[in-house]
Amino acid sequence: MVKDAPGVAFGDRVRIEDYAGGIRNGQVIRAADDAVLILVFEGTDDLDLERTWVRFLDEPVEIALSPELLGREFNGLGEPRDGRPPILSNLRRPVAGSAINPAARTYPREFIQTGISTIDGLNSLVRGQKLPIFSGSGLPHNRLAAQIVRQAKLKDEDTSFSVVFAAMGVSYADAKFFRDEFASSGVLRNVVMFINLADDPPVERLTLPRTALTAAEYLAYDLDRHVLVVMTDMTYYAEALREVATAKGDVPARKGYPGYLYSDLAEIYERCGRIHQRHGSITMMPVVSMPSDDITHPIPDLTGYITEGQIVLSRELHNQGIYPPVHISPSLSRLMKDGIGKDDTREDHPRVSAQIYALYARAQETRNLASIIGADELSERDRRYLTFADAFDARFVGQGESEDRSIEATLNLAWELMSSFPRDMLTRLKETDLAKYYTGTD
């Protein structure tokens, strides 16, 4: 985009002044001894070759950190968006971050109760996990994310999360929804917002999640807070990356996205976790909208390979008026196994989850069958699955937007639904579970 020729460091920040005195920001993306390639965050529109001044700041892209961050709103470079003065602090950190040493990590295993049955019961979230919401346009992912922010807490503990909210390329209305939501639920004092709207420069979207995560790391590891990072929408982030990659002339891999999309996304997602001997933690909930609801599209696909599971929303359930429309079959939480069970939630939890999945999978097959041959042709046994699936969608998946179910309530509801089957059909459960919780008549 802009070329010049001093000995400048790779990755450094650049300030550009155009002919009218307007200031733009940039970053060095290629440094050679005779030329420097600069990425201009605000774009190169209206720049000319004669009257544009470039200043190399000789520092990487950094953000100032202090406890004052909470309650504020910034752009992708950490500059205030709320009309208040910038953060003054001696503590500045480069937003690029470095890789956490795997040997310094601790395995996440503390169950977070979100109050949402499909998540708590079947795809449990633990502290330090990255669990994205895969959604589609028009689906209520923002409402779900907001509900999780409102309700998330550790079982038997009252500490609430600090929230880092990163919005990339979202509409004004969506940003406003979250702002109002945080204000009305009284968590605003505990939230840092980084916002880049749909009409803001797309290149700034590339630094925004890194800036937000640098703030999150500060809150978690310097201030010992438990941080929940909500990022929306990663698809717009990846599109901005594609835009820049194409402009640079990078070799495209799938659907025009650069080959390093996976590594780039991983640099963001892997910044979450738990670290030995540090009290704070970073839990991440990115929202990924699947273009044309296609889960195999590179963005959800690569995200799924990096994150520790996914919560998938379904248009079909949404159209039936079920909220939250979580489609459990493709949803998964990889870190669930160590966060649930006897000492964490309840001893039957892992098997209840497995049994519900098995019944629901069979019920889906039966639904398909019923749509071909008609429900009347089904056997007694198969009809039982249909009744179960309908009740499950309506009562277990569906719940109110302000309904905060405890994990016990979720598990008891699961037992109530499973008890419509005879004991013999519940082969994933142990005899002891059945003796304790089974309420059917056999």
Place this chain on the structure above:
Amino acid sequence: MTETSRTGAIRDINGPIVTVDLPGARSGEQVKIGELGLFGEVISLAGTTAVVQTYESTDGVRPGEIAVGLGFPLSVELGPGLMGGIFDGVQRPLEKIALQSGDYIRRGISVPALDRAKQWEFTPNEALEPGATVSGGLVLGTVQETLTVKHRILVPPGVAGELEELAPAGDYDIEASIARVRTAKGHILKLSMYHRWPVRRPRPYLRRDDGISPLITGQRVIDTFFPQLKGGKGAVPGPFGAGKTVVQQQIARWSNADIVIYVGCGERGNELVDVLESFPQLDDPYSGRKLMERTLLVANTSNMPVVAREASIYVGVTMAEYYRDMGYDVVMLADSTSRWAEALREVSGRLGQMPVEEGYPAYLASRLAAVYERAGRVETYGAGSGSVTLIGAVSPPGGDFSEPVTSHTKDIIETFWALSKELADARHYPSIDWVTSFSGHVHTAAQWWHKEVDPNWERRRTAALALLARDAELSRIVNLVGPEALSDAQRWELEGASLIKEGVLQQSALDDVDTFCSPQKQFALLDIAITIYTSGAELIAIGVPVSELQNLPILAKMRRIKSMYTSDQMDQIQAFRAEVNSAMEEIRIEYAKQGEPVLS
């Protein structure tokens, strides 16, 4: 290796690809970049200009800074102290790095893989006397590396001559000289307990042999249906969420190998931590010791620099070959080879090489093949037979098995455990799909099973697969016209297949009882399931309605018995077999009675 280093200057920085002016550089040579001292490797040369790929982020590096050519290629240190450790993609010990640079990995940090200060108790090889002729691969002595692993100290490949002196038993650090060898040319070489080896060059061996015994993993769908041999190569492809990592971790936990090398290549940090935290607690079912004592981790997580990810597979396989050369059976798990291939793609893209399929360079297939070919059972130079089994996870984008990495891998490997999204969605784990998976080792494995477990193994396995194939066929019919269209015998076939699926194939890694299944228990479960099916089919043939069989309590028990009794409680499982036989016999007698009036 101690060749004098040469210096030059940086000219161009393009992400991890740095162009330097470095006269006399060699292809593959290690280079230190800039004032930070980032490590890199020469990947192409033109005149005095060398293109270097760096293993770390180049942020903040400037043109004009110094570049130092180190004179040797990317190598690993091989000696006692590797077991139980966790290393990054270029064999830096991550635990020691954490002590030095904190929770994050500081760039340019350099720590040798092996502890220089630690004293090891060396026991010399009694058969060696001064004056003996020694050559590469010969065992000089042993060190008890962990309670499970006896580390054999080898003469480094390429060294040959007359042994002048061998150190007596005692404690030595790894740099101490333990042997002196006079070469044919009269040079005196001092050998210590470790040596270095370039990772991109396969270690030599005497002879390559065919695999003969199966790798027992304790996983029924693997051992019984799609067996792997010691020294074989296999792939586990699957879309995300299908359970690749759990399959790999189960193999790492329960396989009957001497050494397990787990390479986390571009995958999640938390998964490695899971291994790191759980393995020191878990018992090795064979030695009774802790699993971590025979396990070594190489970790280049997805957020770590991409070039080191490309190196990590070579680093892992070189260490695997080293333990093979001691006469051990080594299993190396690479999770995931797709990320490795993507690292190749990223570097080739930055070099502006012509992409062929989906942006991958043309040499993808040959590089993949070369890595997998380092697996095998061999006769070593000095320690008998050893093997490297290489199992790579493949992460096809969108779960599409026709993409380049999966399809090229499929051409090279012998065992293919294809994971299915549908099975995983129904929480049928391991989600290894019995239709698309294959093993080229069934015949060889059968000889072992027939000798060690039961001569009917292959017959039962075939019967089960036939039943599963029938099931797929009948399910199609059911989906078109409904179950009512099936005869009793056909419905019983569906029931039989379901018994195989739920009672045998499904195996929960999280269930304490069922997570490991001995070959004896594997066969018993399979045999009982087939027995239930065949004797049921006979009863249906004499007129017993299928609904009566479907209500038998033994069916529910068959589905549950795998997690009721451990592999040590075989008598209980055999008791269940008797229960099955008598239940079936009871129905037979009842129906024979009903038939009696006709006879009398």
